[in-house]
Every structure is written in C-alpha cells, then in structure tokens.
Amino acid sequence: MHRLANSCAALVVLALGCSSGAENPKAAPPARPEAAPAASKTPAPAPSDVVELVSGVGIGPVRVGMTRAELDAAGLATQPGATSDAIVAGPYMATFEGDRVASVRVRLADLPAGARVGGAVFTAGSGTTIQTIAEKLPDCGPLSANVGGDEIVCDGGKTQLLAAGPPGIVTLAVHGPARAAKLVAPAGEGKWTHPQLPLSFSYDARLLEVSPRPDGAVLKSEILGKIEDRSGEGKDKPQPLVITVAVRGVKRSEALATEKIAEKDCESASMAGQAACLFRAGSHDMQQEQIFAEAGANETLQVTCDYLGDMGSPKVPFEEQLKACRQVFESLAYKR
Numbered sequence: 204m205h206r207l208a209n210s211c212a213a214l215v216v217l218a219l220g221c222s223s224g225a226e227n228p229k230a231a232p233p234a235r236p237e238a239a240p241a242a243s244k245t246p247a248p249a250p251s252d253v254v255e256l257v258s259g260v261g262i263g264p265v266r267v268g269m270t271r272a273e274l275d276a277a278g279l280a281t282q283p284g285a286t287s288d289a290i291v292a293g294p295y296m297a298t299f300e301g302d303r304v305a306s307v308r309v310r311l312a313d314l315p316a317g318a319r320v321g322g323a324v325f326t327a328g329s330g331t332t333i334q335t336i337a338e339k340l341p342d343c344g345p346l347s348a349n350v351g352g353d354e355i356v357c358d359g360g361k362t363q364l365l366a367a368g369p370p371g372i373v374t375l376a377v378h379g380p381a382r383a384a385k386l387v388a389p390a391g392e393g394k395w396t397h398p399q400l401p402l403s404f405s406y407d408a409r410l411l412e413v414s415p416r417p418d419g420a421v422l423k424s425e426i427l428g429k430i431e432d433r434s435g436e437g438k439d440k441p442q443p444l445v446i447t448v449a450v451r452g453v454k455r456s457e458a459l460a461t462e463k464i465a466e467k468d469c470e471s472a473s474m475a476g477q478a479a480c481l482f483r484a485g486s487h488d489m490q491q492e493q494i495f496a497e498a499g500a501n502e503t504l505q506v507t508c509d510y511l512g513d514m515g516s517p518k519v520p521f522e523e524q525l526k527a528c529r530q531v532f533e534s535l536a537y538k539r
Contacts, residue, residue, distance in 0.1 A: 254317075254318050255320075262318065267378070308363075310374050323339050362377055406446075410527050479532075
C-alpha cells in the first residue's frame with residue numbers, strides 16, 4: 204500500500220511536469236544590457252556658414268568699395284566703430300574712406316564656422332596661425348614681430364594677417380588699393396625737404412602724410428581712435444597721430460617759457476646735432492612729447508608729437524606711434 208502511494212505520487216509529479224511544458228509560454232530571452240547613449244556631438248557647421256576671404260575684394264558679405272547703404276542692406280547689425288570712419292557690422296569692422304568701404308577686418312574667433320582662404324577652411328582654436336593661413340595666399344612677406352603682435356602682409360598689401368598678444372589671436376584684414384599701397388610702403392622710405400627752409404627729415408610713409416608750413420611742417424596719420432569726452436556730453440574727439448615740426452625765431456629758453464616748461468623738467472636728448480630738451484606730458488588716452496634744440500643764435504627747432512594712448516584704443520599701437528615720432532626728430536637736419 205505504501206509502495207502504491209509512492210508510485211501514484213510519482214505519476215502525479217510526472218504528469219504535472221509534462222503539462223507545465225505544454226501550457227506555459229516560452230520564457231522571454233534575457234534582456235540585453237542597454238547601450239550607453241552616444242556622446243552628443245556639436246553639428247558640423249554647414250558649408251554655407253563658412254565665410255570666404257578674397258584678397259583685395261572682401262571677407263564674407265562685406266566688400267571693399269561698398270557704400271554705407273549697401274553695407275546696411277547686407278543684413279548685419281551695425282553700430283558706430285571706435286573711430287568716425289569705422290562701422291561695426293556683425294563681427295566685421297568696416298573702415299570707410301569717403302562714402303565707400305576701404306578695408307574690412309574680422310577676428311577669426313568671431314567666425315564660428317571659420318573662414319575659407321585659398322580653398323582651405325581655417326577656424327580659431329584649431330592650431331591655426333597666421334603662418335598657416337599665409338601659405339594659402341599669394342606673395343606673402345615674412346612675419347614681422349611688432350609690439351603687441353605679429354603681422355604678415357600678402358598680395359601687395361591687399362590682405363593683412365595679424366596675431367595679437369601672446370595667445371596669437373588671429374585677425375584677417377582685406378584692403379582696397381589705396382590702403383594696400385600704404386601698407387607695403389617701407390617704413391622710413393619717406394624723405395621730405397622744406398621748399399624754402401634748409402630743413403629736412405625722414406618719416407614713416409606708411410603711416411604719415413606731410414603738409415608744409417611756412418615755419419616747418421605737419422605730419423598727420425589717418426584717424427587712429429578717439430579721446431573720450433569726460434564731461435558727459437558725449438563729444439568724443441577723433442584723434443590721429445600728429446607731429447609738428449617748427450623753426451621758431453626765439454632762443455630755446457624763450458621757447459620753453461612760452462610752453463611753460465622749466466629747464467629742470469627736461470630730459471636730455473639730441474636733435475639736429477644739438478643738445479635738446481625732451482618733455483613728456485599726457486594721460487592714458489592722450490600723450491605728448493616736445494623736443495627743443497638750439498638751431499642758431501635766435502632760433503629753436505621744436506618737434507611736438509601728439510599720440511593717442513592705450514585708452515583711446517588706437518588702430519596703431521602707442522609704441523609704433525612713438526617710433527614714428529622718434530624717426531622724425533632723430534633724422535631732422537637744419538643748416539643755415
């Protein structure tokens with residue numbers, strides 16, 4: 204009896220085991236582990252977003268020779284630039300001569316998709332240097348290391364590549380024919396002689412133009428920036444570099460007295476082969492140097508240099524303006 208019960212129990216278990224395999228659905232396969240989401244990638248800029256630099260023609264939508272109306276029609280937000288002849292249009296700085304764009308410049312970092320130069324696309328922060336860009340342009344000169352940054356001039360001055368500061372912030376500039384010609388004129392090439400006086404000097408022809416006066420000459424650059432009006436009236440003053448050369452019919456002591464300069468405040472200098480007084484004055488946005496030297500019994504040579512300082516955000520660094528002034532008074536000759 205005990206054996207029969209055990210047999211029946213075995214049959215029941217067997218039956219249940221068989222019916223379980225027939226009635227239960229198949230077990231789902233084990234779930235695969237979820238793949239980690241792919242790292243999001245910034246979409247590559249569309250080719251249409253890449254602006255093109257064409258030497259002597261323009262950069263992107265801003266072209267040399269455009270009128271102000273044409274620049275406004277380009278669809279870029281515009282505002283006045285740092286100087287009266289400049290307009291900021293989107294990321295671009297357009298400089299006018301008369302009513303037309305004479306040059307355009309832009310920082311490469313302000314062009315998210317980059318700039319196409321000579322068929323190659325360059326972007327900021329990708330190891331781009333002005334040397335690598337210059338390889339895609341015609342007739343590029345050597346790299347010129349200047350105070351505040353480096354420069355390469357290409358295509359007869361029609362394209363200028365600038366790298367500012369230790370980070371080498373790249374700026375692209377395209378110029379029209381007049382500005383291009385000034386850019387490639389060698390510094391110091393200008394030599395000027397007064398039509399009546401025995402007065403002559405050399406000067407930076409790229410930066411300055413000379414106008415004669417009866418007693419000497421005035422050398423003036425284009426507008427380099429502005430002197431801020433601190434009265435609150437908003438009457439900022441556009442400022443070029445101005446160098447005035449004069450032969451004054453007085454003794455040096457009298458010339459100093461007229462300018463309210465004490466002899467004890469002079470720095471020792473030399474001009475036209477004579478001992479000279481160098482006097483400096485100014486603020487952060489306006490600097491002045493005056494140099495006085497005896498030129499005869501009752502004559503004094505006076506050179507006055509008015510610079511735009513760092514706070515005026517000059518187009519030409521202060522050190523380069525200073526160099527241009529020094530070139531004039533160090534080369535000045537006057538013989539009766």
